[in-house]
Amino acid sequence: MSRLVNGVRSFSTTASSLLADASSASRSVAQPSSFQVFRDVPPLRQLRHQLLKNERTVGFVPTMGALHEGHLSLIREAARENTDIFVSIFVNPTQFGVNEDLSSYPRTWDSDVEKLEKLNDELGRAGAPGAGQITAIFAPTSKRGGSRPVFFRGVATVCMKLFNATTPDRVYFGQKDVQQTVIIKRMVQDFLLGTEVRIISTSREADGLALSSRNVYLGDRRRNVGLTIYKALRAAEDAYLSGKASRADILGAARSITDRVLSEQKALAPSERALFEVDYISLADPDTLDELDLVDSAKGGVLSAALKMAPLEENKPGEDCGLGDGKVPVRLIDNLILQPRA
Numbered sequence: 001m002s003r004l005v006n007g008v009r010s011f012s013t014t015a016s017s018l019l020a021d022a023s024s025a026s027r028s029v030a031q032p033s034s035f036q037v038f039r040d041v042p043p044l045r046q047l048r049h050q051l052l053k054n055e056r057t058v059g060f061v062p063t064m065g066a067l068h069e070g071h072l073s074l075i076r077e078a079a080r081e082n083t084d085i086f087v088s089i090f091v092n093p094t095q096f097g098v099n100e101d102l103s104s105y106p107r108t109w110d111s112d113v114e115k116l117e118k119l120n121d122e123l124g125r126a127g128a129p130g131a132g133q134i135t136a137i138f139a140p141t142s143k144r145g146g147s148r149p150v151f152f153r154g155v156a157t158v159c160m161k162l163f164n165a166t167t168p169d170r171v172y173f174g175q176k177d178v179q180q181t182v183i184i185k186r187m188v189q190d191f192l193l194g195t196e197v198r199i200i201s202t203s204r205e206a207d208g209l210a211l212s213s214r215n216v217y218l219g220d221r222r223r224n225v226g227l228t229i230y231k232a233l234r235a236a237e238d239a240y241l242s243g244k245a246s247r248a249d250i251l252g253a254a255r256s257i258t259d260r261v262l263s264e265q266k267a268l269a270p271s272e273r274a275l276f277e278v279d280y281i282s283l284a285d286p287d288t289l290d291e292l293d294l295v296d297s298a299k300g301g302v303l304s305a306a307l308k309m310a311p312l313e314e315n316k317p318g319e320d321c322g323l324g325d326g327k328v329p330v331r332l333i334d335n336l337i338l339q340p341r342a
């Protein structure tokens with residue numbers, strides 16, 4: 001269970017002596033806890049400093065909350081490779097466009113914390129894959145960023161700030177946001193940041209749908225149709241694997257799936273269908289993300305797509321239409337890496 005002390009929420013589970021030291025030295029409680037929530041950078045830095053002195057390593061998992069299995073798998077990976085894990089939870093307003101879903105982005109603080117507590121129990125058990133456990137949650141308030149927007153633009157800026165606050169040995173990103181992973185790798189290289197960027201493969205449902213915090217808004221009908229994004233990317237990947245290298249052949253295979261599904265949906269009654277718009281389907285260079293006309297088989301490529309699932313036009317009685325009753329538009333993204341061919 002958690003409680004709020006001095007603006008810092010603490011958790012009454014197993015104590016770590018280091019954390020207790022850092023707690024009493026910082027704004028948090030003397031009460032033993034398995035991890036703490038930090039709202040401000042200085043006490044977090046103090047903990048980081050102590051960990052460094054004790055030759056412990058920090059793996060950092062930045063998130064915007066609404067945690068799902070995909071995030072937990074990043075944390076499990078971090079626990080294999082580090083003694084301590086910092087997780088940030090911050091819905092970064094500057095990475096949402098004017099018409100994007102900042103206001104409807106799911107905010108699920110209590111259940112996020114519950115999931116992290118449960119995961120920490122799992123990580124602490126004998127037989128857990130690594131020795132690491134979650135030590136700190138960094139949940140800055142957005143007030144500061146909002147009032148000084150010049151310091152706080154976009155994913156690269158927020159990640160740079162988060163990296164400076166946590167100085168992690170390794171940082172963990174999901175492959176799903178492939179453009180983000182390329183930007184972060186480039187930023188770490190260009191600014192000579194001493195952190196290793198670890199990219200972990202996308203967590204998927206059994207049928208292939210990529211896990212996303214936004215999936216809670218889909219409901220059954222849009223979820224089934226939304227799987228088209230994965231099927232289209234797989235068709236494009238199959239074209240590449242069968243020896244095709246041109247953009248027309250590879251993306252044509254994806255387009256034929258999205259076109260077919262969309263015309264099938266349009267032919268259905270409004271109470272049966274789920275309409276969508278293909279935002280983009282891309283075939284890009286794995287290092288620069290420049291669009292490719294031809295895949296260099298020694299290098300491979302990145303296939304990625306975004307589908308905008310429109311709100312449902314009519315709900316059926318008793319239908320699971322997802323959070324928001326099918327009215328929230330949902331943008332799905334996914335990607336597959338085309339591996340270099342021998």
Ligand code: PAF
Nearest residue numbers: 062063064092155158177
């Ligand atoms: O991938 C995300 O959830 C966000 O882009 C990140 C890395 C937490 C930055 O806000």
